[in-house]
Structure formats: C-alpha cells, structure tokens
Amino acid sequence: MSLRPKILIVDDNISNILVIEEVLSDLDVELIRAKSGKEAIEHTKNHEFALVLMDVQMPGMDGFETVEIIREDKTNLLLPIIYITAIYNENYYRTKGIKTGAVDFITKPLIPDLFIGKVTLFVNLYKQRIILEEEVQKRKEAEEEMKLARDEAREAARAKQLFLSTMSHEIRTPLNAIVNTAKLLKEENPRPDQKEDIDILEFSAENLLHLINDILDFSKIDAGKIEFEAIEFEIRKLMNGILQSFDYQATQKEIALEFKVSQEVPDVIVGDSARLSQILINLVGNAIKFTDHGKVLVETDLLSENGKEIKLVIRVSDTGIGIPEDKLNFVFESFTQASSSTTRKYGGTGLGLAITQKLVELQGGSIEVKSEVGKGSIFSVTMPFIRSEKDHLEEDMLMKSTFHSLAGLRVMVVEDNLVNQKIVTKFLMKWEVTVDVAENGKIAVEKARNNVYDLILMDLHMPEMNGYDATLEIRKMENNPNKDLPIIALTASAFIEDREKIYTYGMSGYIIKPFNPSELYWKIAPFLRT
C-alpha cells in the first residue's frame, strides 16, 4: 500500500484542529482539515478516508447533519466516524450519533493516549481492509485473465477444428480425384511402363490420404472431441468384413490371413463398431505390412463377463519382422516408428498405434504388445462391450454380402466438381448403371421432379443449393415417387457432427470421399430393388 491512510478532522475552531493534529503527529497518516460541514462533505467526495473526526457543534450545518449528507453517498456508508464534543448529554447525543452511524463518541478535552489508541485502531482496520481489497482485486484480475485465456483457448480449439474440417474437405476432394483417376487409368490397359508410374501415383496418393485421416483423427482425440456410439452389431460379420477388405493385400504378399472368433463370444454386442473396425484395421494393416512370410491371425475370445457386461480380448498376431525390445515401449507414442528405416521401406507416420491406443483406452480398454525380432508380434486388445438381448440382427441392408448386378439402376449424381462427377460416373457406368448428373442441388431438385431414379448420390457443399437443402426439397415433393428415394451423401468430412446432420436431413447414408470403388458399390448395392 503506497498511500498513507487519510483522516479528516472537522471543526469550525482552528485551535481544536491544531490540538488534534498535535496529538496525532506521530502516526503515519495524512491529516486533512475541514472548517465546516460543507468543506467536510466536499473532501469526502474527493478522498477516501480511513476515519473522520467530527465536531458536533458547528455554526450552520452541525456535525450530525454533515454526517447524514456524507452517508448519502453509498461509498461512505461504512466510513468510520468519531464524534468529538465538549458537551456530553449522554442520551440525546448518543441516540443521534448512533442514528448517523457513529462508531464512537469522544469528549473534550482529549486524553491523548486514549485518543491515539482509538484512532490507531481505525487506521489499522482501514489498512487491513485495503490489503483485503487489493487481494480481492488481484484475484478478480487473475480470474478475469483465466477466463480470457480459457475463452481464447476455446476459440483456438474451435478455429483449429474448423480449419481441420475445411482442410480435410479441401484436401480430400482433389485426392479423391487423384486416387480414383489412378484406379481408372489402371483399368484402361496401360503399357507396363505406364502401369508402374500409375502404381506409384496411386500408392503415394493413398499414403497421403491415410496421413490426412490419421492427423484428423489424432487432433480430434487430442481436442477431446471424440464421441463413442453404442450400437448393436454382429461381431462375426464385422470381423468378416475386415478379413475381406485385407484379403487382396494378404494374397498379394502371399501370406495367410485368418480370423477366429471363439464360440463363447455372443453374436450381437453393443459398442462402437466403427471405432472397433478402425482399431482392427490399424492392427491388421500393420501386421500385414510388417510380415513377408507366414500368417496373420486375428483371434477373439471372451475374457470375462459380469451380467450383461462382457470383456473381449482380440489378439492380432503375425509372423513378421517383430519389434526390438528396447522399442516396444515406444511404439504407442505418436510419430514413433521402431526403426528409422521403417519409413523408407514401409511408409507410415507412426500415428496409427497412438490413435489405436487412445481409441481403446477411451472406451475403457487396454492394449499391449509382445514381440520378438524375426519371429513376429502379438497385439492384444481388451475391451468392454455389452451383450445384446438379440442373437441376431435383421439382415442389415448394407451388409448384404452377395454380389448383385447394378445393371439398369438409374442413379442421379449431384456433384459440382467436374473431376468428381467424371470419376463417379465412370465407375457407375462400368457397372452399367444409367447415370444422370446434376451440377448443384437446385438442378437436382428440378431433375427429381421430372425424371425417375432409383437412387441419388448427393454432394453436400455445392453452389446455388447445397445437398442438405436439396434433400429436404426432394423429401417434400408431393405425388412423386422420387420423394422416398435413397439419397446417399457424398461427404469429405469424417466429423461425427456432420454424420449426424446427414441423417437429420433425411438422407439414407453417406460415403466418405475419397471412396474406393468397392465401397461405392457396397453402399449402393443394398438399395437395389430385388
């Protein structure tokens, strides 16, 4: 506290003031004089006082009146005031004094020691109050700063999220075009030397895509943005789907790929099937990547059960290169690879296992690894699920696994990007689908009014009218069979919020761009009218 406490001495008689000043001269305080009530009121407007010493009898405005006016100012409500008076008619003065909030009465002549003692008491109280006020002020400022920092952090996280979602869209769209153009080129009988270049193109673009997906996922987990769904799914079917999706890769490398689910594991369980797939795809993908001979085996067992809660253990083992013991502890860290030659030889970012571990742990599970160089690795995931009441699910439209011909299906592709239009159209035409293209939502609605289709593939971000609004318009059409058509969103966004939005707007499903041809096929095929 830098300023000295101030005491206001109010008395019409200067010699009285001088006496008080003399008595208090040893105190470390600033004394301010007022020779009338008016002057005193003026001072209280301009200064903050620790104490007021108020003479009662003064010509014009007396001490009581002065104090009443001083108290009108709310900031002076608690200002300590001591009346100093020569006449001491106890009852009368006391009552009046207490009404105006006096803290004490002192009669003249003053007894110096007593007087100094009382004044010192109030000065100390004032000092303490100031210290407390400063403390409160500091806390308020710190709180304010914290709030500001929190708001800034929130804003930054939001901006990051927006940036990621925009970038994911912006980057995935052209990548979609590159990957799929490469696939198309390969199917058009290129010369052998061209084929090699196309392979490199495809491999690099797919790698880049993988990297972007990983980074997106990682930052989502990092931002605590990840939410898990609890849906019923058939674990054996899920395993089978993953097995099939890696079949080609395993066959190419001439390694065996086997999935086993033990009998005790229920058919239908509740959990986040999409995240489980992601976990398995990472682990099986790695196992195949780092194995050149032998086999990759995925075994699922029931570890324990407690009422409806079950714990599954899924072991992904391979007979690959293995991981050196001193690196075993680090493989789950982000951007870590077991050896620096790994990137050169196998590609990858070192994010896959970091994401996998987080996905497992955030769902209450755990993951561990055992490995021996040259012999292979075993990644074991233990995760809780809920046992469903059902022993099977209605045949899931999207899971129908028999191949249907798409020939003759009439599909409207709503897409503003020319390259994407061309790619989707080319694939669809390969399957002998009749394709009609609309460049934006508005045209799509118009076309839906006048033509007959079996299905619509709808991009979401488009000029004129976006995919959401176009879907709403189509769903509102009266007396038009197109109003109930399956509408599948083509989206570059992997964010869960966007996925939910798709269904709220009445769409039937979604395909995340860039899609691979078989994904496109499997999303469309179930809607075929059989």
Ligand code: ADP
């Ligand atoms: P990456 O994208 O590099 O595969 P991961 O986080 O998935 O990133 O894996 C980190 C590292 O762990 C890999 O680079 C590799 O060195 C090692 N690794 C992971 N799985 C296996 C496996 N099945 N066999 C041998 N090494 C593995």
